[in-house]
Structure formats: C-alpha cells, structure tokens
Amino acid sequence: MEAKPTRNEARDKIISTACDLFYRQGYLATGINQITSEAGVAKNTFYYYFPSKDALCVTYLQEIGKHWRRLLEDKIDEYKTPYDRLLAPIEFIKQWNHKNNYRGCPFLNIASEITDPDTDIRREVIYNRNVLRKIIGELFERLKNSDDKYSDIDVPTLTDKYYLIIEGAITACQNYGQDWPFETARSSVEENLLTVR
C-alpha cells in the first residue's frame, strides 16, 4: 500500500511561490492573485491556510530564514580552520546575492516595505539578525580559543563590527549590482578586525 500522499501540497506550493515572488518582486508589489495563480491553487485555498497576506509573509520569512541558516551553516562547515570559518559568512552571502541577481537580503527588503516596527513581520527580521549575530559570535569565540594570537580579542565588540560590515556589504552589493562590496568586507575583516598589533 502507498504511503499517505504528501500532505499540504497546496500549502507548500503557496509558500514556495511566495518565497520566490516576495523576494524577486517585493512584498507589496506581489498580490495574492499572482501568488495563487502561479501556485496553481484557488485564491481561497490560500485563505484556508493563511489568515492574511501578512501571516503568509511571516511564514515566508520563517521559511526563508530556516533555509538561509542551513545554507550558511553548510558553507561554514566547508571550511576547517576557525579563521576560514569566520570568513565563510561573507563568502556565503556574496554567492547568495550573486545567484539572486543582487536582490539583497529578503529580510532587509521586507523591513524597508513594512514601516511599522511593531509587527510580527518586523520581529521576524530582528530574529533573523540575531541569529546571524549569534553565529558570528560563535565563530569569533572559537577563533579566540583556538589560537593564542587571538586570545585577547573582545568577541562581542568584534561581532558587532563584523555584523555591521556584512550588513553594509549586502546593501552596497544590492545597490551597485556588483560583488566588490564583499571583497571590501573581507579585507576589512581580515586587515582591520583580525590583524593583531
């Protein structure tokens, strides 16, 4: 006998379609009509699974956030030394943007569209950023513990600085449609944050 057919096929299709459209076109520029028609489901099938467009947006951010984190951690694990691993996030986000036509960060873009900070959508953005900062902090921590040369670094401070540089690179890359901001970011980290005097 067959295993149960995939549950929530329609729901999954809605989410994946939304992930694509929200990221490529923006949240406000994408209508429910387009999502459902491209997902191949009736409009009300959408409202069966989601109470509102905003709720779908939250789900979209959660889904893309999980995906993004998995890819980021995979990329980090491609490297062995704590030093290389620390630089992996820059490499990862560079490649992400390159692949996605320099569309920038799904979370930052949404935050530009949804101006009210007191919303679940905006809270999801902050959550994602905290994840990123936590990962960076752990990478610094491991570097500090692995090499006497870095035993004196101030991890929280470096984490914040690194985080700012990444945010800046994402934004600059998106605006210029070029990769160089990530090269600059890497130089900045290597030469200015990690060079012990």
Add this chain to the structure above:
Amino acid sequence: MEAKPTRNEARDKIISTACDLFYRQGYLATGINQITSEAGVAKNTFYYYFPSKDALCVTYLQEIGKHWRRLLEDKIDEYKTPYDRLLAPIEFIKQWNHKNNYRGCPFLNIASEITDPDTDIRREVIYNRNVLRKIIGELFERLKNSDDKYSDIDVPTLTDKYYLIIEGAITACQNYGQDWPFETARSSVEENLLTVR
C-alpha cells in the same frame, strides 16, 4: 506692481508631501490619492507637473538627496579638524535616524521596493551613494594631507571600508530601532581604520 506670485506652489507642495509620505510610509504604500489630498491639490494638478508616480519618485529622491547632502555638509563643517570632520557623517546619519524614528535611509528603502535595477529610480539611488562616497573620500584625502601620521593611508580602500560600515550602521539601526550601531561604526572607524600601526 506685485512680484510674480511664487511659481509652482502646487508642485512644491506635492513634492514636500511626497517626501514626507514616501519616507514614512514607503513608496508603494503611498497612493497618489493620499499625496494630492494631503497636499491640498487636485489629482490632475499632480499629473500636470509629473508624468507618473515614478517620475515623482525620482524628483523626491533628488530633492531629499539635495537636502540630505546640505545637512551632511553642514554637519561636517561644524567640526574643525580633519579627523573630527571624517567622523561627522556617522554622527549626522545617527542623528537623522534618531529624529526620523529609525526609518533608515530613504534611498535604500526605495531600492528595496523597486526591484528593477534598470530604472531612473534605482539610478538615483546609486547617484546618491556615489555622492556619499565622494564626500567620504575627500574627507580622507584631507586627513591624509593634513597630518604626517596619515600620509600613507590608502584613501580609496579606506573610503570603501568606511562606506560599508556606514551602510551597515544605517541598516542595523533601522532594524533594531536603536542608536548603538552608530557607536559601533564610530569605534570601527576610529580603532580599526584610523589606527596606524
């Protein structure tokens, strides 16, 4: 005889209203109806002066860009030494965001909404960023020429690094609704970019 009445009073009102609304609510979330009604002009008065909403957006970015640049240069001129002047942009943008409820940068926000890079709107964003980078470059240049201590700095590289840090601080400040990213940015510039070894 009377002096000619102020020309383009209606046009000016439209622009100033748009500046306010586009920045506070976002571009897509702001309709022509709201702009004209809040500006107190007829809807067709708008279409007399602007061929489209997009065209108004370009004008909006130009106007706010000029305004922004003037304020930035004024802030720089508040400081005397090249060193302090170099840090002025961070201070200025910090205050701007603080005053504007952490709404972030008008240009970056628009770029998140308008996904097509091949538009006048997006080109206006790039122009503004080039202005910022040029100003930063000049500030570095002057620092280099004014103090032997900095005579060896690589201005273009430092400019890009500084620029990234500012972009990152703007974004982080917007997302967290807090001022600390600008303090971090300042530390990053002072301790990591300007500390000669």
Add this chain to the structure above:
Amino acid sequence: MEAKPTRNEARDKIISTACDLFYRQGYLATGINQITSEAGVAKNTFYYYFPSKDALCVTYLQEIGKHWRRLLEDKIDEYKTPYDRLLAPIEFIKQWNHKNNYRGCPFLNIASEITDPDTDIRREVIYNRNVLRKIIGELFERLKNSDDKYSDIDVPTLTDKYYLIIEGAITACQNYGQDWPFETARSSVEENLLTVR
C-alpha cells in the same frame, strides 16, 4: 445658448438605482457591483461621489426620506377637514405599501439590517421617525383647535399612540402582504383615539 447640461448625471443615476435596489432587495443583499452596473457607470465613479457604501446608504435614506415626506404632505393636502387630514397618513402609507409589493418601510428595514445604533444610518432612521411624529402632532393640534369636540384632547399622548399604530400597521402589512392592517389602524384611530366619551 444651452443651459448647463445636467450636473452629476452619474451621481443621480447611482442614487436612484440605489434607492430602488436597497429598498427592493435590502441593503446588505445589494452590492456595489450591482448598483454601478445597473446604473451604467464604472465602479469607481461610485467611489468618486461616495466615500463608502454606508455613505451612499445615508444619502439613500435622506433622498427617500425627502421624497416620502413630500408624498405624505401631498396626500394630506388632498383632504380638507382636519379629521380627514389626520387619517391621511394611514391612507398614504397603505397605498405606498400596496404599490411596493408590501416591502414595508425603507427606514425600518434598514434599521433591522444595521444593528449598531450608533451610526449615521440609524440616526437617519430616527430623524425620519421624528418627522413623521411631528407631522402627526401638527395634525392633532389642528384638529383640537378646529372643533370644540376635540378641545380637550391630549395631543402628545395621542400622537404617540397614533404613531405606534402606524408602525404596527406597516410591520403587519409587510409580514402578511395584505392591506387589512391599515384598515385596522384606521378603525383603531377613529374608534378608540378620536371617539370622545
């Protein structure tokens, strides 16, 4: 030269169509789509003239209220003696209902649909009822002053009693789809309110 062409032709058509449909089908059962399509105007022409469906409803009640009052007063003026004039409202409303397929009173029907009493719609209903009661009161007053036989009647009390009987006749006529409640109402007024002991 021609007189200015009729202004607001579209608006008038919308109102007259709404008057018809709201009365015949009910307020909630009538959609904007149907109104505009039957009025032969674009949907947005409606929103050019009215901020909302509720606002149209208020206008509808005002228009039908004016019309209704004019017809009522015309009917009253068909009669000469104060006694006959006093009975005219019953006659008028009976004929109105007969002509309108016993659809009842536009105002009372709306009040059954719009449950929130704190709305402009409901206030319009009350206004109409106050008009009716005022007219009845004046008819009683005139009867009292015209005939010694009625010199002792208590006008306000009789007005309220008369008003209740009319409301009841309207409702009963609507439910049964028959004219007899108005005959009963007339008997009630003649035999029980106007028969001096």
Add this chain to the structure above:
Amino acid sequence: MEAKPTRNEARDKIISTACDLFYRQGYLATGINQITSEAGVAKNTFYYYFPSKDALCVTYLQEIGKHWRRLLEDKIDEYKTPYDRLLAPIEFIKQWNHKNNYRGCPFLNIASEITDPDTDIRREVIYNRNVLRKIIGELFERLKNSDDKYSDIDVPTLTDKYYLIIEGAITACQNYGQDWPFETARSSVEENLLTVR
C-alpha cells in the same frame, strides 16, 4: 453502562450559536464561518446537519419561536386576573427588548432582510405572528367570559388592534432604544381598547 451521550451535541451548539449571532448581528451579516468557529465545530459538520444557511435560519426561527412562546406564556401565568394577563404580553416584550439592547424582534428583523415573501423563512415569521395573535385572542376571550363588564367586546377586532399596537411598540422601541413605547402601548390598550363606554 453509560447512558448514550447527548445526541446532536454539535447540532445544538450550532443552533444556539446561530440564535445568538443571527439576532445580534443580523442574518446576512453573519457568516457560516463565524457560526461554525464560534460553535467550535467543523464547517462541514454544519452542512451535515443543515442543507443550507437558509435552512438553519428556519430552524433558528423555530427554536427562538418556541423559546419566545414559552417565556411569553410563563410571563402571562405570573398574573392571575384576566385583565392583568391581557397586559402581560406588553410587559414581556418590553422586558425582552430591554434585556436584548433594544434589538427588536428576531422575526421582524429577519423579514426585513429576506425580501422574498415566498420562502420558508418568511412563512416562519407569519407563523410566529399568528401564534402571538392567537394568544392575544385567547386572553381577550377569557376576559370577555370572566367579567360582565367586558361581555360585549368584539374579540377579533380587539385582537387585531392590540396586535398592531404591540408591533408598533416593538418597532418604536428598537429604533429609539427606549422603553417608552411599551408604556404608550399599555396606556393605549388600557385606556382606548379596554375602557367600555
């Protein structure tokens, strides 16, 4: 062994929820979604028990009709003399409206929403009104037989007149959101219908 669990628990919950919502919000303004969700049953559980929303409405009217009749007869039985019993309906309906925020009569309200007289819903309304009139007729009959003073009254005529006054009071009370119409109704009955000359 356990007694059989209460049959049709879900059905009962649907009906009681509908009774509440249809009366408070109106029939058209209340959706199946709201009913099922507030009743805590699946939407299709509704369609298992009722073929349509209209059918539920009929059941609603029957249920509230039975309830209403029971309460009315209880109120009548609170009084001993035929005279007092005759006035009990007015008192009862006054209290009903007072308790229910002057929402008026469930039957009359429905009849305002459902314009087609040739429906089960509308027939249910008529049935309820016939019940009311029959009860009033019986009260008059008993009064007539119990007291020589009233031995000559014309019961059918008085019944219709009484009935109209009650309908009017219900409507007036609903529109004005006040109790006075029932006081007026009582006066009307006592002073004008029951005062033998």
Add this chain to the structure above:
DNA sequence: CATGAATGAGGGTTCATTCAT
C-alpha cells in the same frame, strides 16, 4: 494652469457550498 469627472484593473478578503475520505 487647473479642475471635475470618469475609468479598467486589481487590491485583500469573505461568501455559501461541495468534494473525497
């Protein structure tokens, strides 16, 4: 210069209902 009037297309959301299981 400026306005009132009008528009087609689409916004997000809810309607009562039905299907297969």
Add this chain to the structure above:
DNA sequence: GATGAATGAACCCTCATTCAT
C-alpha cells in the same frame, strides 16, 4: 458522523491614470 481540503463568485474598496473642458 465528521473531517480537512478546496472552490468560484462576490465582497467593498483603491490603484495609477486619462479625458474633456
């Protein structure tokens, strides 16, 4: 008996834009 899933049609309303005057 009861459920999860899905639907087409319609809801009220707003979008950016254009016409004639």
